[in-house]
């Protein structure tokens with residue numbers, strides 16, 4: 195393809211986008227909205243997945259000691275825990291370590307730390323790893339009977355619920371994505387159809403003077419791709435901003451919530467979405483060209 | 490340049506537009522197609538560019554069997570042809586220069602060559618100084634000259650014209666005809682469907698008369714032959 199030809203395609207494409215500016219804007223907005231919903235959805239699914247995995251790795255029991263428990267009581271409890279069936283590992287966590295861990299998780303949420311003041315609200319605790327999740331049900335009641343033990347906590351049920359949730363989300367998500375893709379295809383192909391209609395005289399003259407079919411198709415295809423690309427780009431940038439804002443909000447209230455860090459996660463997701471938008475744009479105009487451009 | 494063998498065209502509606510047409514037109518000829526309305530002249534012209542397809546028979550353009558061309562080969566057939574219509578078919582949002590240049594751009598001619606050649610053909614049709622005008626700013630005769638410039642800008646072997654002077658007054662028609670004569674002198678074969686008696690009688694070129702889809706007369710240095 196010569197330079198003149200590429201230049202010709204670009205000029206024609208932008209002329210056409212401008213001529214149909216209202217429809218072009220409508221198409222770009224639809225693409226942006228669809229892709230944004232798709233992106234929000236994927237962000238949610240991936241994060242819930244991540245959360246479930248995080249919690250599953252925490253198939254451990256945390257045993258919180260009463261503040262009044264003495265060092266001797268603590269040592270006795272540790273011995274008893276170690277000889278319980280199925281217990282693989284017992285690790286003592288001092289009040290100071292607990293506070294330090296908390297601070298590390300909060301990272302730059304300085305305000306929250308300030309609210310703590312000088313006090314250390316964390317009790318002494320043991321973190322117990324067990325050989326299999328079912329074991330937890332048996333040992334937790336026993337542990338809670340031990341002298342000096344405040345409570346024993348574990349997250350297995352939550353984990354199972356969350357996995358169930360991801361399954362539902364995934365099925366619903368696929369349906370939603372298919373519907374959005376169809377809607378987007380439809381609006382792009384409709385816009386291109388109007389473009390072809392607006393330029394039918396030009397197209398017929400091109401045919402009379404011997405333009406090849408691909409020469410005639412390219413500007414229309416490019417137009418669809420540009421609309422898809424721009425729409426998806428708008429969506430990707432919005433998604434990035436929304437995620438950052440939500441992340442900040444969540445960390446401000448639920449400091450422990452394990453969200454996927456926005457980099458590189460959002461980078462990959464956004465690149466993927468932009469690619470999908472461009473492909474949908476090309477496919478949308480492809481449909482119209484087959485149906486309405488009889489070349 | 491153009492050969493038709495037992496060529497017939499029956500439209501989907503059942504109209505027998507052409508029946509068993511046999512013609513042989515040699516390179517460099519200037520041929521008028523005449524005949525009453527509905528005789529099949531436009532059909533004849535459209536078959537050459539494969540705008541429509543034969544029902545039976547064969548048609549050859551410069552030795553190429555037109556009906557055997559694949560869809561993606563048709564553009565290359567059309568590059569050998571220059572096509573002129575009664576209604577000019579210019580793009581109104583482009584200047585005369587751009588309208589002519591368009592025909593070169595869409596077959597991927599480098600821009601430098603486009604500029605040179607468009608200037609050349611606009612001069613040939615006598616519009617050397619009107620390149621920047623839009624069709625809306627030109628008379629019918631001028632618009633048709635732009636259309637002719639567009640048809641010949643890619644140096645076609647064969648120029649086909651369907652009533653190119655149909656919308657023009659006699660004087661303007663004469664100017665247009667002179668341009669066709671000039672193009673013919675430069676080597677292009679010309680086939681023109683027309684109702685323009687004065688012009689046909691004046692030109693004394695080959696005349697093929699069609700009635701009800703059949704050739705009823707084929708004369709070298711012929712006349713229009715119908716009363717108006």
Ligand SMILES: Nc1ncnc2c1ncn2[C@@H]1O[C@H](COP(=O)(O)OP(=O)(O)OP(=O)(O)O)[C@@H](O)[C@H]1O
Pocket residue numbers: 500501502504505506524525526527528529530531532533
């Ligand atoms: N697309 C079409 N579908 C069906 N019938 C058609 C079509 N085009 C032309 N015809 C018929 O074919 C016959 C020949 O038409 P054609 O246009 O070739 O005539 P013509 O000689 O060019 O007439 P005119 O001098 O009025 O332009 C006519 O009977 C016409 O009604």
Ligand SMILES: [Mg+2]
Pocket residue numbers: 530531532651
């Ligand atoms: Mg006709």
